[in-house]
Amino acid sequence: GAGVSQSPSNKVTEKGKDVELRCDPISGHTALYWYRQSLGQGLEFLIYFQGNSAPDKSGLPSDRFSAERTGGSVSTLTIQRTQQEDSAVYLCASSRGRVGNQPQHFGDGTRLSIL
Amino acid sequence: AQTVTQSQPEMSVQEAETVTLSCTYDTSESDYYLFWYKQPPSRQMILVIRQEAYKQQNATENRFSVNFQKAAKSFSLKISDSQLGDAAMYFCAYRRRDRDDKIIFGKGTRLHILP
Numbered sequence: 001g002a003g004v005s006q007s008p009s010n011k012v013t014e015k016g017k018d019v020e021l022r023c024d025p026i027s028g029h030t031a032l033y034w035y036r037q038s039l040g041q042g043l044e045f046l047i048y049f050q051g052n053s054a055p056d057k058s059g060l061p062s063d064r065f066s067a068e069r070t071g072g073s074v075s076t077l078t079i080q081r082t083q084q085e086d087s088a089v090y091l092c093a094s095s096r097g098r099v100g101n102q103p104q105h106f107g108d109g110t111r112l113s114i115l
Numbered sequence: 116a117q118t119v120t121q122s123q124p125e126m127s128v129q130e131a132e133t134v135t136l137s138c139t140y141d142t143s144e145s146d147y148y149l150f151w152y153k154q155p156p157s158r159q160m161i162l163v164i165r166q167e168a169y170k171q172q173n174a175t176e177n178r179f180s181v182n183f184q185k186a187a188k189s190f191s192l193k194i195s196d197s198q199l200g201d202a203a204m205y206f207c208a209y210r211r212r213d214r215d216d217k218i219i220f221g222k223g224t225r226l227h228i229l230p
Contacts, residue, residue, distance in 0.1 A: 033217060042119075042206055042220035043160075059217070089158060093218075104218060106160035 002026075004107035006092050012113045013082060021077040021110045025094030032075050033104060034067060037089040046090075049075060079112075087114045117142040119209050121221035128197045129229050135182075136192045136224050138207030149183065150208040150218070151192045153201075163205070166190065168212070194226075202228045 005024040013019055025032050030051045035043040045059040049069045060066070064083075069075040079086055089111050093104040119140045128134035140149070151163040166174045166183050173181050178195045194201055207221040 035218075035220075040222070042121075042222040043218070045217040045219070048217055056217070091158070091160065093160070103162055103165075109158045111158075 004092055004094050004105050006090075006107035006110050008110055009108065010111045010113070012115065014115050015082060015084060017082055018078065018080045019082055019112065021079075021090050021112070023075045023077070023092030023094075023107060025073065025075070025092070026105055029094035029096050029105070030072065031095040031102070031104075032069060033093045033095075034075070034077050035091045035093065036061075037091060037109070039088070043091060046077070082112075082114045084114045087112055117144070117209050117211075117219050119207050119219050119221040121207050121224050123224045124222070125225045125227065127227040127229055128194075130197055130199060132197055133193060133195045134197055134226065136194075136205050136207075136226070138190045138192070138221060140188050140190060140207070140209050142188070142209065142211075144211050146212045148210045148212055149181075149190045150210070151179070151181070151190075152206045152208055152220075154204040154206065154223070155202075160206070164192065197228050199228050199230065202226055 007022045032049045034046040036046055037043050047067045048056040064080045067077045089109040091109040093106045095102040095104045121138050147168045149166045153161045153163050164174050164176045164179050166181055173183050180193045182191045204223045204225050206223045209219045
């Protein structure tokens with residue numbers, strides 16, 4: 001597709017449930033990022049995938065959060081046993097290469113609401 | 116660790132006037148990128164302007180320009196001839212240049228355009 005695609009656009013779930021958020025990056029982009037944007041805050045880095053390298057998980061806030069990227073393309077962010085503080089917009093971005101001059105293209109995000 | 120600070124949570128400007136959004140950052144790196152992103156209610160992050168730290172000349176993009184003061188670690192955004200469509204959250208951001216790395220964002224400034 002033309003841009004980064006995220007689904008669902010909105011997700012409402014009960015506390016304690018597991019959720020999966022999907023990101024489909026721009027075709028040919030080897031780097032993929034997940035960020036979290038809590039209400040009134042900037043974007044907080046969660047995890048970064050680059051090609052076949054081991055992902056940078058340094059931003060994941062707890063072991064309830066995990067992500068995978070299958071076939072170097074689509075990525076799924078999973079939150080287990082959701083808590084109310086997990087409510088946020090989750091944004092995905094992708095970029096073309098390994099060097100820092102490649103711009104990151106963002107999707108429209110998934111708004112997650114935990115009841 | 117790198118940090119980005121935006122000290123103005125909200126600002127307002129009259130349509131057609133000029134407004135300046137402030138940003139300071141902290142890093143021990145000498146080579147990096149600085150960005151201003153715009154986030155309208157649609158949630159998508161839109162790159163407004165980018166500055167490479169090794170360039171002394173301030174970046175400009177049409178009505179948008181920056182004042183980059185490397186020694187002071189300051190990176191302000193000036194919007195000239197403000198338009199209603201400029202109303203959004205604006206995020207200042209930092210990224211190291213030598214590799215494809217996560218972006219570090221400030222908490223944002225909400226800009227209101229008064230008709």
